[in-house]
Amino acid sequence: MSAARPSSGVARERSRHASGAKAPDKRRLILDAAVRVFARQGFHACRVSDIADEAGVAYGLVYHYFASKDEVLDTLFLERWHVMLELIREVDSQPLPVREKLEAIASFIIDSYRHDPDLMKVIIVEVTRAANSFGNTHIATIREAYDLIGGMITKAQAEGVFKPEIEERFAAMAFYGAIEQLLTGWIFDLLPQGEADFERAKWLVVETVCGGLETRSEAQAGVGRAAPQRGRGEARA
Amino acid sequence: MSAARPSSGVARERSRHASGAKAPDKRRLILDAAVRVFARQGFHACRVSDIADEAGVAYGLVYHYFASKDEVLDTLFLERWHVMLELIREVDSQPLPVREKLEAIASFIIDSYRHDPDLMKVIIVEVTRAANSFGNTHIATIREAYDLIGGMITKAQAEGVFKPEIEERFAAMAFYGAIEQLLTGWIFDLLPQGEADFERAKWLVVETVCGGLETRSEAQAGVGRAAPQRGRGEARA
Amino acid sequence: MSAARPSSGVARERSRHASGAKAPDKRRLILDAAVRVFARQGFHACRVSDIADEAGVAYGLVYHYFASKDEVLDTLFLERWHVMLELIREVDSQPLPVREKLEAIASFIIDSYRHDPDLMKVIIVEVTRAANSFGNTHIATIREAYDLIGGMITKAQAEGVFKPEIEERFAAMAFYGAIEQLLTGWIFDLLPQGEADFERAKWLVVETVCGGLETRSEAQAGVGRAAPQRGRGEARA
């Protein structure tokens, strides 16, 4: 009661009373458990008690920290997406070539999956696609990311680096869609997920999309990095 | 159309008495109603009775033709995806340049959306989510599509048209993901959906992805078609 | 429509138009199928379509011959029970010693089970015990049998063959209960059901109950037949 419950906003993991990592932080425990359960069973198919069981707490406690089952998913989405937006904004603010900016974004997303595949699975499968429930709630947030990426592309077009005839919003969607589909491929085991696969994927998505967006002169200039070693049959993580 | 026949019900697609549109074909009626209802409310949020009401039939008739609510969605998915696979196979069998093959695929998908946005919305939004629960029946079907597209890319690489260092499966995913994300953009009203937008989108996705995949020499050859007129403000929504 | 449908009454298997065994007699087909299905799945757990499937007819046809699923069970019960009552009445009308009368009844019931275990299972499990539905409907019929048996016992008591201090109704119930429980034992595989087991069971139930009911003098007179060979471990039918 003394500590304000941030029902949204980036997680402040510790710092209850500024005392440090004293309590096991049940709220975090529940969120992490929810990720695993949502990833395993899907949001709709799981019960609140499943989350509580996974977290090892009584299920009434979930309602102590979250107003509803929905809010748990909302929180997971917003936590991650805010980090994502922050990253995009930071990248955007720096004086880098588009290709590097886009690569930074692709890297961030792919590394996010590499670091916590369950979380990304939940966000992609349960939120991003959930047109009629969560999707609508978070469209504004998602749109912001597209707008930022779109801005980068517009700028690149103004600089003559990208072809001017491709509309920035469409390009931003295509760029993001390509990345997300790679994650989807990993999630559903359609693509191999070795360490090298992740690295190559970053390069690939940038090379493909930027390659297509760049003007001839730019492409000839050979700004693209060399492809990481193409390795097949690597161990999957 | 090679519609999947459910285990329950009778579903004699053939016209009764060979006369044509004699019988109302309730099964089709239910499927079409389901598309509208799923698109409007989402699969989970709608009740079976909503489908029946929309179709103007009795509650139980849905269960006369389909074993469950899931099977209705399943059927929609399989129906559509079979058409899609057929198209891809046909395209693949013809002696066309990759770019044209990919453009045919992109066109087909985008036209599918243009022709029946509700259906595509359902397929994209609900099925991915359902893939978790529905087991891997659908994954196998989807994988086949990717494999076919991957095959086109491999061939193009062998012919020196596409860069060899990009793995075909990843490229196929990126290609498909770009298209799907455009649809998602339309579905969520993040992109304008005028007639010209659809046409430009076809060109754009091919130009972007192929442009990125093609070897320098190929790109220089200028195989790409000129961009359709970039027109703004035709947004429908 | 020309042939009166006996919704109750002993089955008149053939004799539609007095022509003989011309048609396969679908009604009989359905009744026999119902016995098998009721025995296998239980009355409540089976669907009308299960009966129709077993009979190899469309399920609408069941309603051509019977007003409801209930009536099918009713008919089976009444068919059998009328035969049973007839037997008891006939036995009762003959100038035999009680012991032989009761043995005739026990034999009839046990032979009924031997001849068609499914039918007897259905009648015992689904009707006789079904206190609140069928039971009540048929109590009158069942009571008649008890009364007839009770009458035999009263007569035997008057003749000094049976002890007078045992009330006839109670004795009749006990007698019938012993037999029915043997059937139940067979039905649920608690007792062996070889041919000899059936024969011994007839003797046993009469020997036990009559032995207990008879007066000392009568018992000493040794009216009881010798026990059939006690055989264990016989093959089960």
Added chain:
Amino acid sequence: MSAARPSSGVARERSRHASGAKAPDKRRLILDAAVRVFARQGFHACRVSDIADEAGVAYGLVYHYFASKDEVLDTLFLERWHVMLELIREVDSQPLPVREKLEAIASFIIDSYRHDPDLMKVIIVEVTRAANSFGNTHIATIREAYDLIGGMITKAQAEGVFKPEIEERFAAMAFYGAIEQLLTGWIFDLLPQGEADFERAKWLVVETVCGGLETRSEAQAGVGRAAPQRGRGEARA
């Protein structure tokens, strides 16, 4: 009482706070209500909400304590049957003549009915029918009771008290069947149920069955008690 604990729910039979009848013990409340409702309407004809209403609790609470409607019936059966088995085991372990042992068992069953006719009605009427569907969990329990009674008979045969030519399992079934049928007679109002009727019934069933099972010499010894006064017209119903 060694009540079977269901898999769901919590069921802390122990008194809360060691204070006694503090908590209403909803689980017991539900079971008792179920007995009344099952007896009145029959298992199949009643709804779960009828049980909840009768118990004065919310619908869902039934499912808090029991996994299904079936499990409620199951629990009632097992609770009762365990008490019954315990009684039989105890009787069996004592150095009494068979006749007294069997009389103790008959007394117990008949007193059970006298004490809670609804419960016995449910056990007799519904469980036999359910045995079909419930699988063989119950059959095993029932078999154990028969085996114990059969053991008593075998022992009596070895001691020369009972005729050796009657197989013990058949005799056990007949004995139990006679008792059960008396209960059935009461349940369906075919027999009078005054206090004296119950007492006479105990004597009758033992006298009849034991009388039939005993060897001549034993019967002559006159071990049987005198019949309780034969009184008519005390019928309760």
Added chain:
DNA sequence: CATGAATGAGGATTCATTCAT
């Protein structure tokens, strides 16, 4: 903070029965 007993609205599914062909 934590617990889990209690609530009850909500929805999928079943299946007996009707009836047009």
Added chain:
DNA sequence: CATGAATGAATCCTCATTCAT
């Protein structure tokens, strides 16, 4: 006679949520 498409009432069960302890 036969068929099986069509109907829709009936009911089980789930599970998010509340709240007393």
